Amino acid sequence: MKPLMILPPVVFAGLALMFYFGMNRGDDQLASTREGGPVPALTVAEFPGEPGFTVEELADGEVKLVNFWASWCAPCRAEHEYLMAFAEEGIPIYGINYKDEPANGRKFLDDLGNPFTAVVSDESGRTGIDWGLYGVPETFVVDGDGVIVKRFAGPITGAIPDTVIRPAIDAAR
Template sequence: MKLKPMMILPPLVFIGLAVLFFWGMQREDPGALRSTREGGPVPALTLAAFGDSPAFTVEDLADGEVKLVNFWASWCAPCRAEHPHLVTLAEEGLDIYGINYKDEPAKAQKFLDDLGDPYARIAADPSGRTGLDWGLYGVPETFVIDGKGIVVKRFAGPISASILENIIRPAIETARARSD
């Protein structure tokens, strides 16, 4: 039986795709989303008050203390999943600044009433302008900010126990070292 070129093509395409897939999986961190914000100053804030709390400013994020900025929404299931880890960090004394993203104020307040409020300061981004300025892919996203207002780390996605220990806490320590 003579092999026809059309019989060889599908296995060659499969092998080629398998090699590309394998090569892609060997990259350093294929799940990491690159951030142009890391290493630079915090971007502009176009925020509204959240409830009775006044919006915070860029200057508030460069007050000499390390903090997290966490974008969240009540309609976001992963935000609900990461929330206990934010509460833990807040209980440990870390200031977390929350930005409620494109949410209904009453639903956002109920979210905090039900799960607890880990935020030292909180504001709203009803139009999504601040999210755009910060390069937000979606919620939740968390930024570790050093005391000088420099973004040390951006993490897109929910914070799990593993992410907290292996990514967020080391970034907080780096931020503290830079703030001294």
């Protein structure tokens, strides 16, 4: 009977080690099925007071960012100052307001500033699905031919602009 008493702690220790090593692989970004492929279709609506854009405009010869965001998204608010800095550097950013009330999205941009060259609204979430979106914010680096070079899930804050986004922009050029 004593050997059975030791079995639960041994099993628990084994599972704990497996979870520990599994969570510390250093690969914390989910893989994107879109990297290396053309930008998907846009099933979007007009965003109030802003010019819209098409898939063809995303392949206009210029490297750009496509950013999915929403007014209800706290991490979107956190990354906004970094998007404003990219825009001030002359990097075009195309915004897709994701599953948001247009009036709330408009207020978000009015309050924090508008870094976007153009903005559309993905009210139904269809474009998000087509792009393989996991959630907001998510940013895609698109080369001049309309090919997705990099997908970054999560807010672009801290060192991310210099360690992930700018190197992807340089690679896209």
